[in-house]
Amino acid sequence: MTSINTAGTGPIGDVSDRSLRVFATAARAGTFTRASTILGIGQPAVSHAVQRLETALNTRLMHRSRTGVELTSAGQLLLDQLEPAFDQIDLAVAQFAAAEPTAVTVSVSTSFASWWLLPRLPDFKRAHPAISLRLMTADSDFTTDPNDVDLWIPLGSIDRPDLDVVELCREALIPVAAPDVAAHYSGDPVSLLTAPLLHLEEQYKSRFDWPQWFGANNIDVVERLPGDRSNDYSLVVQAALDGQGVALGWEHIVADLIADGRLVAIGEPIVTDTPFVVLSSKRTPLSPNSASLRSWLVDELATTR
Numbered sequence: 001m002t003s004i005n006t007a008g009t010g011p012i013g014d015v016s017d018r019s020l021r022v023f024a025t026a027a028r029a030g031t032f033t034r035a036s037t038i039l040g041i042g043q044p045a046v047s048h049a050v051q052r053l054e055t056a057l058n059t060r061l062m063h064r065s066r067t068g069v070e071l072t073s074a075g076q077l078l079l080d081q082l083e084p085a086f087d088q089i090d091l092a093v094a095q096f097a098a099a100e101p102t103a104v105t106v107s108v109s110t111s112f113a114s115w116w117l118l119p120r121l122p123d124f125k126r127a128h129p130a131i132s133l134r135l136m137t138a139d140s141d142f143t144t145d146p147n148d149v150d151l152w153i154p155l156g157s158i159d160r161p162d163l164d165v166v167e168l169c170r171e172a173l174i175p176v177a178a179p180d181v182a183a184h185y186s187g188d189p190v191s192l193l194t195a196p197l198l199h200l201e202e203q204y205k206s207r208f209d210w211p212q213w214f215g216a217n218n219i220d221v222v223e224r225l226p227g228d229r230s231n232d233y234s235l236v237v238q239a240a241l242d243g244q245g246v247a248l249g250w251e252h253i254v255a256d257l258i259a260d261g262r263l264v265a266i267g268e269p270i271v272t273d274t275p276f277v278v279l280s281s282k283r284t285p286l287s288p289n290s291a292s293l294r295s296w297l298v299d300e301l302a303t304t305r
Contacts, residue, residue, distance in 0.1 A: 197227035
């Protein structure tokens with residue numbers, strides 16, 4: 001078994017709870033940059049904290065590279081021992097925090113917040129007037145630590161054994177455009193080959209895009225199709241509303257806009273095998289308020305499941 005060497009230049013007394021938590025966060029995040037975002041500190045502070053910990057333990061815990069960090073055997077051993085200990089500490093503190101009503105923190109994408117959640121929040125508040133919400137928006141799954149929020153609706157597929165997963169709705173996509181633009185195209189997917197397409201340009205691959213949509217309709221296209229691009233789906237939807245082109249609409253996001261005539265669906269939706277889900281940490285049980293919000297989200301999105 002690998003052991004942690006505590007002899008040398010740094011005595012155990014130099015090991016702080018902060019440096020241990022920074023190390024654990026960096027190990028889970030995979031890079032110092034992501035860890036700094038999660039912790040809300042600078043990337044150099046993460047690097048220095050890990051270096052101080054390694055000096056105190058006289059042991060190399062991580063190997064750094066341009067692509068991220070990789071734990072050494074000693075680092076993995078330390079992480080395996082730290083995580084249950086931190087869980088116990090967090091549970092001990094949580095039992096006192098639970099005595100006072102706290103806001104439910106939920107992390108969602110900007111587009112989900114703008115086009116789906118905010119229009120429905122008055123209904124939730126009328127049904128649950130005592131529940132306060134803390135809404136956090138993130139347009140990259142790398143910037144959210146599920147242990148820092150009560151509920152998380154990620155953009156992509158998250159496969160982690162420490163998270164509870166509840167399905168919200170299917171991923172169904174349908175081309176949409178403002179009425180004047182949509183009038184130029186039929187339900188035949190081939191007609192959209194000449195359309196001004198609006199693209200979501202993601203930092204990583206998480207959801208269906210236009211090349212995949214054409215491929216699902218048995219139409220071969222180049223990987224990078226022409227058209228305007230944005231890394232914010234809210235801006236893609238707004239561009240479609242403004243008549244700038246045809247967007248690939250997530251059904252649950254654009255359904256209200258189609259219903260009130262602001263957007264027109266072109267053709268039939270395509271359903272993928274990657275549903276949208278809501279996640280929560282298994283480390284701490286959901287509070288009654290968080291459970292109420294999750295149940296409400298599931299019920300409200302049931303029509304698109």
